[in-house]
Amino acid sequence: MPPDSRTTASVRPMRADARRNYDRILTAAAEAIAEQGAEASLEEVARRAGVGSATLHRHFPSRQRLLEAVFRDKVEDLCAVAADLAADPDPGRALATWLGAVARHAVSNRGLAASLMRGAHDGDPAWGATCHTMITDAGADLLARACRANAARPEVSITDLLTLVNAICLAVEHDPDGTTHADRLLTLALTGIRPEGPQVVNR
Amino acid sequence: MPPDSRTTASVRPMRADARRNYDRILTAAAEAIAEQGAEASLEEVARRAGVGSATLHRHFPSRQRLLEAVFRDKVEDLCAVAADLAADPDPGRALATWLGAVARHAVSNRGLAASLMRGAHDGDPAWGATCHTMITDAGADLLARACRANAARPEVSITDLLTLVNAICLAVEHDPDGTTHADRLLTLALTGIRPEGPQVVNR
DNA sequence: TACGATATGGAGGGCCACCCCGTTTACGCA
DNA sequence: TGCGTAAACGGGGTGGCCCTCCATATCGTA
Secondary structure (H helix, E strand, C coil), X not given: CCHHHCCXXXXXXXXXXXXXXXXXXXXXXXXXXXXXXXXXXXXHHHHHHCCCHHHHHHHCCCHHHHHHHHHHHHHHHHHXXXXXXCCCCCHHHHHHHHHHHHHHHHHHCXXXXXXXXXXHHCCCCCCCCCHHHHHHHHHHHHHHHHHHCCCCCCCCCHHHXXXXXXXXXXXXXXXXXXXXXXXXXXXXXXXXXXXXXXXXXXX | CCXXXXXXXXXXXXXXXXXXXXXXXXXXXXXXXXXXXXXXXXXXXXXXXXCCHHHHHHHCCCHHHHHHHHHHHHHHHHHHHHHHHCCCCCHHHHHHHHHHHHHHHHHHCCCHHHHHHHHHHCCCCXXXXXXXXXXXXXXXXXXXXXXXXXXXXXXXXXXXXXXXXXXXXXXXXXXXXXXXXXXXXXXXXXXXXXXXXXXXXXX
């Protein structure tokens, strides 16, 4: 959300040069993050964008803000997918499909998982619709339906599921063929959410 | 493994001062990591130990090496637990118990999960028994038994399981009541490993 | 065109990992 | 016990990072 697209009328539109730099930084950040993950050097992002580091910090006061801007449209995609799946006649399958989509996005966009996860805790306040809350809201509906259809245990929360998915993707990020591993692990993990599943004998 | 305990006769024992500093660094590192996690500043570790930073780097050429040294005995504990559980009449329960123990260790020792996970990929070569391989070996046996007793799906690998456990613990590390979350997530995830479990409808 | 509001980025501070190399220390032997 | 040497030490340097300040440049408008 570039600042000039806010609905509040009191906010002036960005100046053209500011807008240009904002976009350049975003592009550069996307590249750098794709190559080096969520921990990419902000200084290098600025360098790639041909911009002073102060400019980067003015537009994005924290790494988290930058990540959220970079991944905003991916997250919106996922929310849209969730909305579509809400109409699926099989809510259990819909939920599983969606979680699979989340995982695929997270694996193929380095840093996304980290971004979604971080948002959970140290998300800075006074920042409305973070990626984290967006995606949580989107998934909550799918889970509720699955639950009503007796396709998910009632004690499972959407936070649990997303944490699990993100944890797996994060764990797999430094892995040559992460996609494969993420897939097996997710399949494995998701088997546990169905109510008729066997009781686990843990501890 | 402090260098002087190697079996090779050609290696001289450490000098007393070196030994002393090695131990001091290890203690300081354990404290710092307990407080700040696996990313604790090495410089501060050296400061706490009352040692120059060069000394720290001489003894532990990489952060990973330091982590491994710090957690070595914890990992040995886990291996011992695994050895005990190998005699359990119920191999499925034994495996679950052990994975629970791994999780508990990882949650209560900040940095352990990170250490075990990192060891998997960028572990530097020419470094024999890393924590990662130690624990993998220990668990492989339990899993094999569980599998033979039809208490685990044959296509599940010990790497899968440990990755899952570590991923969960890592995800939960920045969480106020991590133990609780780790527990639910692990229970959830482990339900999927039993062969008679319901088929997952993923993707 | 000229002016005020806005945006910029170089320079600098604080912190960090890692290394170089002159100095100190412990050990083994006479 | 005293001494020579190999081993260990650590101060200080390098370069990178994140972040902030403020003198300067640029934009949009009257």
